[in-house]
Amino acid sequence: MSAESHEVHHDGEHETMTKGRIWKVFFILLGITIIEFIIALVCVPRNILPIQYANPVYIVLTLFKAFYIVAYFMHLKFEKLGLVLSLAIPVIFIVGLILVLTNESHHWVDLRFPL
Amino acid sequence: MSTTVSQIDEVKTSPWSGGRSPFNVEYGKIMMWFFLLSDAFTFSSLLIAYGSLRFSASVWPGADKVFQSVPGLVDHGYPLVFVGIMTFILIASSVTMVLAVEAGHRNAKKEVVGWMIATIIGGFMFLGCQALEWGHLHHEGFWWGSVPPAEELKKLFTGGSEAVQHMTSQEFANLFFTITGFHGFHVFTGVIINIIITVNVLLGTYEKRGSYLMVEKVGLYWHFVDLVWVFVFTFFYLV
Numbered sequence: 001m002s003a004e005s006h007e008v009h010h011d012g013e014h015e016t017m018t019k020g021r022i023w024k025v026f027f028i029l030l031g032i033t034i035i036e037f038i039i040a041l042v043c044v045p046r047n048i049l050p051i052q053y054a055n056p057v058y059i060v061l062t063l064f065k066a067f068y069i070v071a072y073f074m075h076l077k078f079e080k081l082g083l084v085l086s087l088a089i090p091v092i093f094i095v096g097l098i099l100v101l102t103n104e105s106h107h108w109v110d111l112r113f114p115l
Numbered sequence: 116m117s118t119t120v121s122q123i124d125e126v127k128t129s130p131w132s133g134g135r136s137p138f139n140v141e142y143g144k145i146m147m148w149f150f151l152l153s154d155a156f157t158f159s160s161l162l163i164a165y166g167s168l169r170f171s172a173s174v175w176p177g178a179d180k181v182f183q184s185v186p187g188l189v190d191h192g193y194p195l196v197f198v199g200i201m202t203f204i205l206i207a208s209s210v211t212m213v214l215a216v217e218a219g220h221r222n223a224k225k226e227v228v229g230w231m232i233a234t235i236i237g238g239f240m241f242l243g244c245q246a247l248e249w250g251h252l253h254h255e256g257f258w259w260g261s262v263p264p265a266e267e268l269k270k271l272f273t274g275g276s277e278a279v280q281h282m283t284s285q286e287f288a289n290l291f292f293t294i295t296g297f298h299g300f301h302v303f304t305g306v307i308i309n310i311i312i313t314v315n316v317l318l319g320t321y322e323k324r325g326s327y328l329m330v331e332k333v334g335l336y337w338h339f340v341d342l343v344w345v346f347v348f349t350f351f352y353l354v
Contacts, residue, residue, distance in 0.1 A: 016220070017213060017216070017217055018217070019214070019217060022210060022213050022214060022217065023210070026206065026207075026210045029206050030203070030206065033199075033202055033203070033206070036349075036353060037195060037199060039353075040179070040194075040195055040352075040353050041194065041195060045179075055354050058349050058353045058354055059349065059354075061349075062345055062346060062349040065345045066342055066345055066346070069209070069338055069341060069342045069345065070338075070342065072213075073209055073210075073212075073213050073334075073338045073341070074334075074335055074338045074339070074342075075216075075331075075335075079138070079139075079140060080130075080137070080138050080139050080140070082130075082137055082138055083138040083139075083140060083145070083148070086138075087148055087149075087152055090152055091155075093156065094155070094156065094159040094163075097159065097160070097163050098159075098163055098166070101163050101164075101166065101167040102166060102167060102170055104167065105166070105167035105168070105170035105171040106170060106171070107171075108167070108170075108171035109170075109171050109172075109173065111171075112171055112172070113172075113173050113279065
């Protein structure tokens with residue numbers, strides 16, 4: 001088993017995470033977080049960006065961070081397409097639950113706060 | 116008898132013909148990936164439940180008003196500073212983890228140990244910060260099933276009656292402690308697993324095995340914990 005895993009391990013080594021790339025991704029993640037803080041601490045309180053527009057921006061920036069973590073830190077970008085798809089496609093269930101419950105919860109307002 | 120092999124009996128060599136991993140990934144690593152996928156479902160369910168309760172509430176305690184202390188330094192007036200420190204610690208410990216994996220590829224035992232220890236320290240620092248954060252909120256009166264008195268709650272809201280403020284604060288407290296608690300539990304188990312792996316590295320287990328794949332597998336788990344925190348941070352502290 002160890003010989004096999006060793007072989008597997010070396011197959012993908014031609015394109016992988018180098019030290020330079022690791023630090024690049026770190027600074028991207030740090031930069032995105034700093035942008036989020038600037039929005040939360042400067043733009044929203046001073047009304048440069050109203051909160052209803054800031055929220056989608058936060059979510060898009062969060063998804064960017066998630067992409068960088070999964071693709072580079074978790075190495076998924078360098079795996080076989082079959083593995084990527086078998087992990088990415090089930091995420092549709094999460095998207096489905098978000099769509100169902102955010103839509104549904106708008107109707108709960110009338111049930112929970114009848115006054 | 117003919118010696119030619121009929122087409123159906125030929126040994127196939129394509130990736131999906133069996134006899135080898137079509138994903139070109141070792142078994143344990145695939146299983147770690149699918150465990151993390153199921154864990155992602157659990158965390159999404161919790162976060163989506165939080166989202167739908169918040170969407171269906173007419174008012175909600177403002178995150179910049181609830182979280183504005185740096186425990187041990189200042190009590191209020193610095194929104195998001197402390198959670199910023201926590202986020203930085205977790206991202207930094209993710210980087211040290213990926214550096215440990217990179218060192219493992221080169222079979223550099225000493226470097227793997229060094230980066231693993233840095234990751235463990237980062238994990239403990241994060242847990243310590245979370246304990247301070249929980250302690251602070253608990254001191255203010257937030258806990259599962261309890262919220263601060265009405266005159267204190269008023270400061271966290273921009274509207275709504277006292278009864279509604281009480282109700283949504285209670286929902287906020289329950290969800291906050293449940294979700295960050297579940298995440299903190301993952302960080303804690305991650306630290307424990309990291310310690311076990313570091314001891315194994317020191318004992319030379321992976322050196323004998325010829326590969327540091329186990330470091331990659333716990334690395335996946337550790338990055339997943341970071342990934343979840345990115346979402347918890349956005350939905351509890353920013354939105």
